Amino acid sequence: MPTSKDVALAAGVAQSTVSYVLSGKRPISEKTRKKVEAAIEQLTYHPNAGARALASRRTHVIGLVIPFIPELHMASLMEFVSSIASTARKHDHDILLVTEDEGANGLRRVVGQQICDGLILMQVAGEDERLPIARSLKVPVVLIGIPRDPSDLVCIDADFELAGQLAVNDLAAAGHSTIGVIAWQPEVVERQVNYVERFVRGTNQAAKELGVKLLHVVGGTDLGTISKSVDEVLAQTKGQPAFIAPEGIVQEILLRTLSARGLTPGTNVSVIGSASPGMAELYPVPLSTIDLRPREVSRRAVEIICGLLESGSEGPHESLELVPATITHRSSVIRPDQAKAS
Amino acid sequence: MPTSKDVALAAGVAQSTVSYVLSGKRPISEKTRKKVEAAIEQLTYHPNAGARALASRRTHVIGLVIPFIPELHMASLMEFVSSIASTARKHDHDILLVTEDEGANGLRRVVGQQICDGLILMQVAGEDERLPIARSLKVPVVLIGIPRDPSDLVCIDADFELAGQLAVNDLAAAGHSTIGVIAWQPEVVERQVNYVERFVRGTNQAAKELGVKLLHVVGGTDLGTISKSVDEVLAQTKGQPAFIAPEGIVQEILLRTLSARGLTPGTNVSVIGSASPGMAELYPVPLSTIDLRPREVSRRAVEIICGLLESGSEGPHESLELVPATITHRSSVIRPDQAKAS
DNA sequence: ACACGCCGTCGATACGCTTCGTCGATACGC
DNA sequence: GCGTATCGACGAAGCGTATCGACGGCGTGT
Numbered sequence: 001m002p003t004s005k006d007v008a009l010a011a012g013v014a015q016s017t018v019s020y021v022l023s024g025k026r027p028i029s030e031k032t033r034k035k036v037e038a039a040i041e042q043l044t045y046h047p048n049a050g051a052r053a054l055a056s057r058r059t060h061v062i063g064l065v066i067p068f069i070p071e072l073h074m075a076s077l078m079e080f081v082s083s084i085a086s087t088a089r090k091h092d093h094d095i096l097l098v099t100e101d102e103g104a105n106g107l108r109r110v111v112g113q114q115i116c117d118g119l120i121l122m123q124v125a126g127e128d129e130r131l132p133i134a135r136s137l138k139v140p141v142v143l144i145g146i147p148r149d150p151s152d153l154v155c156i157d158a159d160f161e162l163a164g165q166l167a168v169n170d171l172a173a174a175g176h177s178t179i180g181v182i183a184w185q186p187e188v189v190e191r192q193v194n195y196v197e198r199f200v201r202g203t204n205q206a207a208k209e210l211g212v213k214l215l216h217v218v219g220g221t222d223l224g225t226i227s228k229s230v231d232e233v234l235a236q237t238k239g240q241p242a243f244i245a246p247e248g249i250v251q252e253i254l255l256r257t258l259s260a261r262g263l264t265p266g267t268n269v270s271v272i273g274s275a276s277p278g279m280a281e282l283y284p285v286p287l288s289t290i291d292l293r294p295r296e297v298s299r300r301a302v303e304i305i306c307g308l309l310e311s312g313s314e315g316p317h318e319s320l321e322l323v324p325a326t327i328t329h330r331s332s333v334i335r336p337d338q339a340k341a342s
Numbered sequence: 343m344p345t346s347k348d349v350a351l352a353a354g355v356a357q358s359t360v361s362y363v364l365s366g367k368r369p370i371s372e373k374t375r376k377k378v379e380a381a382i383e384q385l386t387y388h389p390n391a392g393a394r395a396l397a398s399r400r401t402h403v404i405g406l407v408i409p410f411i412p413e414l415h416m417a418s419l420m421e422f423v424s425s426i427a428s429t430a431r432k433h434d435h436d437i438l439l440v441t442e443d444e445g446a447n448g449l450r451r452v453v454g455q456q457i458c459d460g461l462i463l464m465q466v467a468g469e470d471e472r473l474p475i476a477r478s479l480k481v482p483v484v485l486i487g488i489p490r491d492p493s494d495l496v497c498i499d500a501d502f503e504l505a506g507q508l509a510v511n512d513l514a515a516a517g518h519s520t521i522g523v524i525a526w527q528p529e530v531v532e533r534q535v536n537y538v539e540r541f542v543r544g545t546n547q548a549a550k551e552l553g554v555k556l557l558h559v560v561g562g563t564d565l566g567t568i569s570k571s572v573d574e575v576l577a578q579t580k581g582q583p584a585f586i587a588p589e590g591i592v593q594e595i596l597l598r599t600l601s602a603r604g605l606t607p608g609t610n611v612s613v614i615g616s617a618s619p620g621m622a623e624l625y626p627v628p629l630s631t632i633d634l635r636p637r638e639v640s641r642r643a644v645e646i647i648c649g650l651l652e653s654g655s656e657g658p659h660e661s662l663e664l665v666p667a668t669i670t671h672r673s674s675v676i677r678p679d680q681a682k683a684s
Numbered sequence: 685a686c687a688c689g690c691c692g693t694c695g696a697t698a699c700g701c702t703t704c705g706t707c708g709a710t711a712c713g714c
Numbered sequence: 715g716c717g718t719a720t721c722g723a724c725g726a727a728g729c730g731t732a733t734c735g736a737c738g739g740c741g742t743g744t
Contacts, residue, residue, distance in 0.1 A: 345699095345700055345701085346700065346701065347700075347701095357700090357701085358701095358702080358703080360701095361701065361702060361703085362702095362703095365702080365703095367702085367703080368703095389700080389701070390699085390700050390701070392699085392700080392701090393699070393700035393701040393702090394700080394701055394702080395701090396699090396700080396701070396702090397700075397701040397702040397703080398701075398702055398703090399702095
């Protein structure tokens with residue numbers, strides 16, 4: 001492996017000049033720069049990351065703390081991971097995976113060893129054992145998710161409250177006066193990921209404004225639970241029923257349950273789901289969905305942390321940013337008055 | 343951040359002694375070791391990764407090259423990523439993500455910068471542009487997937503051929519004499535990921551031995567294509583039909599298509615799918631599935647590369663390992679002779 | 685034509701660790 | 715009793731880069 005010394009030798013300059021050509025921190029004449037660049041090219045020189053980190057106290061690596069593989073959400077998780085990694089590269093950083101099974105110590109370890117310059121925490125719960133550590137660390141930390149007490153923390157998340165509002169608005173505008181809202185899996189709710197309550201708050205607020213009746217029923221991953229929840233809604237609905245299922249798996253099971261009852265989205269029942277755009281198109285009736293824009297959330301998370309890194313700010317920061325959710329209209333929402341007529 | 347010098351000072355020993363306590367490469371008396379360990383504990387000392395890498399020429403980081411986010415497989419991809427990261431930690435290594443959108447240069451970069459000691463490549467295709475680079479790199483590389491020419495490469499993958507055999511065996515043993523095999527998505531097939539043909543080979547071999555008729559039909563992610571494929575199979579099947587769907591999304595659409603034709607797995611049609619164990623249980627009729635054991639494949643990939651790293655072998659290696667697939671019997675396969683009687 | 689200033693380059697040092705050579709102290713043999 | 719082998723700890727030399735101070739050469743002003 002060639003070193004910057006080798007490059008300097010080949011270009012006939014001092015090692016420090018090579019360094020300055022690379023960093024641009026001092027003016028270099030056009031002529032010598034060309035020489036150095038040619039030598040770099042020819043030797044396929046890459047600066048040694050370890051040495052660079054040692055001397056500059058910057059690793060250009062961001063630690064990404066991924067949650068403990070909970071079977072649920074695997075697909076959406078990967079979407080975050082993948083776009084975080086891509087975005088990081090655009091900002092000249094790499095991503096190091098920190099798995100949660102190492103526990104909270106993992107965070108201390110990677111920061112202590114100075115393997116990375118900062119951390120992004122995914123799936124932050126309302127009360128998260130990682131929060132005290134996040135606050136105590138002397139490196140920038142960005143949370144994806146909003147804990148109950150976000151003081152001294154930098155947070156970014158999808159705007160679940162807005163998502164709830166939009167979904168209710170949409171169904172109300174179509175003419176539904178009663179709407180069933182199927183909750184997340186109990187595992188998620190118990191984990192206190194407070195986006196659940198933010199979403200609910202959004203739906204309630206919109207319902208109040210619009211004079212619509214909301215039925216919040218439990219979700220789950222088994223057919224039995226969802227069946228009961230669906231029946232509950234059906235019993236209390238006059239006319240064509242409407243459902244909002246903000247979670248992927250729950251939505252999937254809801255659709256099967258409806259199908260078993262002879263209900264077809266877009267024909268005699270309205271459904272707003274949450275599949276990814278690609279998936280939503282694959283249903284017999286393309287599904288109208290809430291889009292929480294995970295890629296955008298990921299992008300912002302990286303941008304924020306890179307900003308903090310560049311500004312080199314030492315002290316604790318505090319900020320909270322929400323990425324607006326959107327509703328994509330496909331074909332699974334009906335106008336109940338019209339449906340009745342047919 | 344405390345350094346090993348600080349630890350040495352606190353323990354009243356030389357800095358090099360601290361290093362030897364940590365590495366164990368030289369004998370240290372019980373007494374001084376205790377002192378040093380106490381100082382480490384008290385100062386919460388973590389060795390600086392950059393300095394360590396610089397001096398030892400070992401980063402203890404493995405680069406994981408993830409494919410260019412192809413909407414498909416997100417969930418299964420994450421399963422690999424997650425278990426690779428966990429396993430790596432058990433071997434005292436970390437995982438650095440290398441996204442494919444950086445192109446083949448990404449590999450050269452991370453190795454050139456000596457950010458990592460070795461690479462794991464995921465989703466290796468039959469003819470993969472990364473292969474020449476993999477061969478030319480002077481660090482260990484492990485491929486997940488089997489390229490057409492595996493010479494000078496270290497490969498690990500699920501045993502798709504065995505999976506094909508098992509699936510056909512299973513349906514044949516149940517009494518089916520005609521079996522429809524729905525292929526992967528065209529995108530996958532075109533990518534020349536040769537596990538497709540390995541799977542097909544396995545099915546054909548088993549079919550030949552058992553005197554069973556196989557109908558290989560095209561897969562896809564749209565209902566139209568799968569519908570045609572299903573009809574093709576139904577037309578050529580006498581009695582109860584049987585299907586094998588080795589890919590998750592295709593399987594999902596197959597089930598919807600069958601449902602629309604009044605066919606229910608476990609009642610009047612046999613299906614062997616490929617959902618993850620958790621998902622398979624969620625169907626109205628729990629689905630019998632092929633399990634390719636991705637976590638096991640991941641685990642082996644890490645073990646192999648760590649082995650290569652420890653042995654410090656310079657020259658190129660060559661090996662090929664297959665993780666046996668299994669079939670999990672649930673309730674979606676019927677005995678057609680009995681079904682007829684009912 | 686001379687002094688001064690600025691741009692562009694060089695040399696040296698520090699970053700924190702691993703590792704090799706060395707040396708003091710203890711335990712043993714004769 | 716002294717010399718020798720052994721164990722344990724020390725000091726110093728890099729590893730490859732960033733960065734600071736210094737310095738030489740050019741151009742500018744008079």
